[in-house]
Amino acid sequence: MAFDKMELQKIEVWDGNRAAAQALRQSQVDVVAAYPITPSTPIVEGYAKFLADGYIEGEFVMVESEHAAMSGCIGAAAAGGRVATATSSQGYALMVETLYQASGMRLPIVLNVVNRALAAPLNVNGDHSDMYLGRDSGWIQLDAYCPQDAYDLNFIAFKVSEDHDVRLPCMVHQDGFITSHTAQGVHTLTDDEAYGFVGEYQPMNDMLDFEHPVTHGVQTEEDWHFEHKARQHNDLMTKVMPKIQTAFDDFEKLSGRKYNIVESYDMSDADVCVVCMGTSVETAREVATEMRAKGIKAGVVGLRVIRPFPFFEIAEALKGVKAIAALDRSSPNGAAGMLFNELAGALFNTGTKALLSGYVYGLGGRDLTKAHLVSLFTELQKNVDAGKVTTPLQQFIGVRGPKLSFL
Amino acid sequence: MANKGWDEFEIGAMLRTFEGKIDDIAGTLQENRAYSQNSSFVASVADWRIIKPVFNKDFCIDCQFCWVYCPDISIISRDKKMIGIDMDHCKGCGICVEVCPTNPKSLMMFPEKADEETELAAWPAKNEEKK
Amino acid sequence: MSENKNIKNLKEFSTSADRFEGANLLCPGCAHSIIVREVLNATNDDLILSASTGCLEVCTAVYPYTSWDASWIHIGFENGSTAVAGAESMYKALKTKGRLKQPDRNPKFVSFAGDGASYDIGFQWISGCMERGHNIMHVVLDNEVYANTGGQRSSSTPIGSSATTSPEGRRSYGEKKNKKDMVSIMASHNIPYSAQVAPNKWKDMVKKIQHGFSVDGPVFINAVSPCTTEWKFDPKDTMHLADLATDSLVFPLYEIIDGHELNITYRPKTVVPVEEYLAAQGRFKHLFKDEYKHLIKEWQERVDAKWAQLNRREEARV
Numbered sequence: 125m126a127f128d129k130m131e132l133q134k135i136e137v138w139d140g141n142r143a144a145a146q147a148l149r150q151s152q153v154d155v156v157a158a159y160p161i162t163p164s165t166p167i168v169e170g171y172a173k174f175l176a177d178g179y180i181e182g183e184f185v186m187v188e189s190e191h192a193a194m195s196g197c198i199g200a201a202a203a204g205g206r207v208a209t210a211t212s213s214q215g216y217a218l219m220v221e222t223l224y225q226a227s228g229m230r231l232p233i234v235l236n237v238v239n240r241a242l243a244a245p246l247n248v249n250g251d252h253s254d255m256y257l258g259r260d261s262g263w264i265q266l267d268a269y270c271p272q273d274a275y276d277l278n279f280i281a282f283k284v285s286e287d288h289d290v291r292l293p294c295m296v297h298q299d300g301f302i303t304s305h306t307a308q309g310v311h312t313l314t315d316d317e318a319y320g321f322v323g324e325y326q327p328m329n330d331m332l333d334f335e336h337p338v339t340h341g342v343q344t345e346e347d348w349h350f351e352h353k354a355r356q357h358n359d360l361m362t363k364v365m366p367k368i369q370t371a372f373d374d375f376e377k378l379s380g381r382k383y384n385i386v387e388s389y390d391m392s393d394a395d396v397c398v399v400c401m402g403t404s405v406e407t408a409r410e411v412a413t414e415m416r417a418k419g420i421k422a423g424v425v426g427l428r429v430i431r432p433f434p435f436f437e438i439a440e441a442l443k444g445v446k447a448i449a450a451l452d453r454s455s456p457n458g459a460a461g462m463l464f465n466e467l468a469g470a471l472f473n474t475g476t477k478a479l480l481s482g483y484v485y486g487l488g489g490r491d492l493t494k495a496h497l498v499s500l501f502t503e504l505q506k507n508v509d510a511g512k513v514t515t516p517l518q519q520f521i522g523v524r525g526p527k528l529s530f531l
Numbered sequence: 532m533a534n535k536g537w538d539e540f541e542i543g544a545m546l547r548t549f550e551g552k553i554d555d556i557a558g559t560l561q562e563n564r565a566y567s568q569n570s571s572f573v574a575s576v577a578d579w580r581i582i583k584p585v586f587n588k589d590f591c592i593d594c595q596f597c598w599v600y601c602p603d604i605s606i607i608s609r610d611k612k613m614i615g616i617d618m619d620h621c622k623g624c625g626i627c628v629e630v631c632p633t634n635p636k637s638l639m640m641f642p643e644k645a646d647e648e649t650e651l652a653a654w655p656a657k658n659e660e661k662k
Numbered sequence: 663m664s665e666n667k668n669i670k671n672l673k674e675f676s677t678s679a680d681r682f683e684g685a686n687l688l689c690p691g692c693a694h695s696i697i698v699r700e701v702l703n704a705t706n707d708d709l710i711l712s713a714s715t716g717c718l719e720v721c722t723a724v725y726p727y728t729s730w731d732a733s734w735i736h737i738g739f740e741n742g743s744t745a746v747a748g749a750e751s752m753y754k755a756l757k758t759k760g761r762l763k764q765p766d767r768n769p770k771f772v773s774f775a776g777d778g779a780s781y782d783i784g785f786q787w788i789s790g791c792m793e794r795g796h797n798i799m800h801v802v803l804d805n806e807v808y809a810n811t812g813g814q815r816s817s818s819t820p821i822g823s824s825a826t827t828s829p830e831g832r833r834s835y836g837e838k839k840n841k842k843d844m845v846s847i848m849a850s851h852n853i854p855y856s857a858q859v860a861p862n863k864w865k866d867m868v869k870k871i872q873h874g875f876s877v878d879g880p881v882f883i884n885a886v887s888p889c890t891t892e893w894k895f896d897p898k899d900t901m902h903l904a905d906l907a908t909d910s911l912v913f914p915l916y917e918i919i920d921g922h923e924l925n926i927t928y929r930p931k932t933v934v935p936v937e938e939y940l941a942a943q944g945r946f947k948h949l950f951k952d953e954y955k956h957l958i959k960e961w962q963e964r965v966d967a968k969w970a971q972l973n974r975r976e977e978a979r980v
């Protein structure tokens with residue numbers, strides 16, 4: 125049997141979901157086990173349709189829950205082939221048990237996560253609650269800011285995840301609706317270029333090698349468990365970043381598009397900066413440029429790689445700045461925000477004198493407006509002028525009612 | 532197996548049963564397989580036993596009941612003949628003795644410390660009351 | 663489809679080279695192991711196996727040892743069925759794409775799980791696998807209790823059994839609800855084959871497993887697995903308990919083909935009273951108190967009614 129190649133325009137008008145689905149097709153994924161949930165559904169529907177139309181060969185398994193989707197992906201990945209799926213929000217939450225199992229068994233799986241709020245109350249729109257939920261699960265997490273990124277990062281994800289020195293599953297995050305359902309121009313690769321980049325799947329410890337039977341998913345107790353978890357953490361801490369960097373470099377050679385572990389914008393001489401993720405990065409960049417016209421030297425740092433956390437890269441990006449705002453799009457529910465804490469950890473033992481404050485924004489798809497960012501940058505400049513943080517360390521922005529701030 | 536450090540084993544806590552390649556597992560008897568150090572075949576649970584089965588081949592009719600019902604793959608049958616017990620894997624449950632249909636039984640349980648030769652010499656005669 | 667292994671009698675069966683190893687950590691006398699051996703030895707084909715969390719799993723793959731001589735995977739408590747279904751999907755994908763390393767094999771995909779993992783927490787996963795038509799066999803090791811975690815009730819636990827979460831006591835005779843009829847539920851997915859088996863009836867077992875391996879589509883097998891620890895009997899009596907289970911008709915042996923054609927596959931020459939089956943187990947000991955004697959009678963009536971129903975279904979050929 126064979127399948128047909130697809131002739132793509134140099135630039136296609138795709139939303140983030142379409143872009144991710146096309147990347148799965150071009151990577152010739154062998155098995156997709158999936159369950160629908162807004163806003164990620166079109167990704168797996170896309171794979172199913174490509175299969176139905178003969179643009180890909182493989183198996184699409186429409187299972188009965190997201191837990192089963194990831195369970196099926198784990199079985200398929202352990203069997204030995206290229207595996208991917210997609211989910212969001214409640215589906216992601218239902219998958220959590222299996223996320224740890226997939227990474228602990230060192231199985232390469234690409235999971236497209238179209239970020240969406242977590243109930244209750246139920247909400248279908250984008251925030252980063254689901255993305256944050258998985259941050260200790262042992263997966264690699266890459267963050268797309270727009271459909272182009274969603275397309276490109278899927279190729280990077282397969283390349284890194286399946287590398288025999290890595291063998292860790294990888295999520296590609298994009299913001300629900302703002303990225304997933306907003307069509308933009310996406311520069312494409314030809315089918316041959318894309319598959320050439322990702323490469324043929326190289327099996328390892330594959331169950332379907334009948335001449336080398338393998339046991340996956342053992343029991344370990346206090347005499348072994350720690351060592352296995354330590355090994356996984358070690359590999360995340362030491363092996364993944366260099367592979368991502370190489371993949372980014374190779375991808376730039378192929379496509380001309382440059383990705384960085386930490387995406388710095390106007391940071392070389394910035395006094396104040398915002399650190400954020402997802403579509404907010406692009407909004408913040410626009411506002412930062414506008415702030416410069418008003419005399420405030422503003423910059424933006426976006427995380428491209430969330431896990432492993434770019435501890436040194438982010439400290440390097442922030443080394444000259446005087447005031448930093450960490451923007452968390454997930455309710456910390458009784459603590460400082462994740463990003464705030466990570467940045468504090470990364471900067472604490474450095475020579476930085478930067479003032480760090482945290483902001484919680486955009487829950488349940490609430491817009492982060494330019495006006496919000498203008499006042500935020502202005503506040504940061506005030507901190508710089510005062511030589512101390514003049515506001516509470518944690519402020520909610522864009523929420524109705526009396527001003528909400530803590531710490 | 533020695534307790535290895537975190538950097539010394541296969542990722543994913545993955546285990547391999549055999550050393551190298553094995554072609555036809557179902558067609559290869561245990562003695563001809565290259566088990567790895569990670570197969571429980573190389574381990575022993577002999578110290579679990581308080582009582583142990585002793586086999587008296589004089590009465591055995593090779594019916595293979597003990598083979599099929601032994602939970603611990605400890606009845607060694609080759610060429611349709613019961614030839615002995617794998618004392619590394621036998622847990623001393625006593626099922627084989629229960630299912631053995633001969634009279635007297637061809638398998639009997641004795642204390643773990645019992646001497647096999649002595650017990651064989653003192654094997655009971657046919658029990659006339661039983662069927 | 664590969665040729666079924668030729669197993670005419672026990673002597674022939676005993677030439678099988680086991681693909682499940684000793685020095686696992688199952689209790690002495692555990693029936694799980696006997697069932698697994700009979701299933702695996704029913705074929706010479708390659709195997710891709712899974713186990714859901716439970717006694718079988720925690721006792722057969724305790725690092726750094728594995729008792730499995732075929733590729734085996736455990737993910738969690740609820741999803742062993744879907745694990746092999748995923749592997750089976752990959753097999754199909756790689757077969758289509760011509761990427762199998764050994765394309766000439768006929769692997770069988772088998773998922774082993776306890777009654778807790780099958781009747782309760784994994785129910786939805788198994789139902790999904792059956793409905794989707796994967797070429798897999800799901801085998802329940804039915805000891806009617808959560809044995810691995812110390813004896814809590816499952817929806818397979820029968821009335822009157824004392825489990826730690828439905829204990830007998832001054833005001834209770836133990837479990838109040840009747841066992842779920844999983845074989846019928848699974849047959850209702852219109853799968854090609856579902857059956858109830860028992861390790862003591864090895865020939866019936868092997869025949870059914872071989873039938874299961876020969877059909878195209880999902881297969882469900884419920885195997886009674888007497889548990890020395892939770893049923894409370896001497897380990898040497900495991901096969902005796904299995905005999906009592908089948909011969910009292912508490913565990914009737916039958917098969918359902920294509921979701922409707924029911925065949926009873928074993929009719930005991932002498933039917934043993936249910937009372938004898940109950941009396942052999944500590945978990946039912948309290949039922950023999952005067953105030954609960956009626957429960958034993960009701961037990962017998964339920965077993966008779968179920969047997970009559972099975973016979974009607976067999977005759978009706980519905």
Ligand SMILES: Cc1ncc(C[n+]2csc(CCOP(=O)(O)OP(=O)(O)O)c2C)c(N)n1
Nearest residue numbers: 715716717739776777778779807808809810
């Ligand atoms: C999600 C989840 N819930 C609960 C458990 C705890 N647990 C592990 S095994 C088990 C009982 C297993 O019972 P069963 O499936 O009947 O198998 P058995 O041990 O009786 O063979 C339980 C409750 C778990 N491991 N995972």
Ligand code: SF4
Nearest residue numbers: 601621622624625627
């Ligand atoms: S005592 Fe039990 S484990 Fe030992 S050989 Fe007999 S049946 Fe097997």
Ligand code: SF4
Nearest residue numbers: 591592594595597631
């Ligand atoms: S059950 Fe008894 S007679 Fe039959 S093979 Fe075993 S030892 Fe021999």
Ligand code: SF4
Nearest residue numbers: 689692717889890891
């Ligand atoms: S508790 Fe029961 S099922 Fe579990 S290992 Fe022991 S005998 Fe087997």
Ligand SMILES: [Mg+2]
Nearest residue numbers: 776777807809
């Ligand atoms: Mg059980």
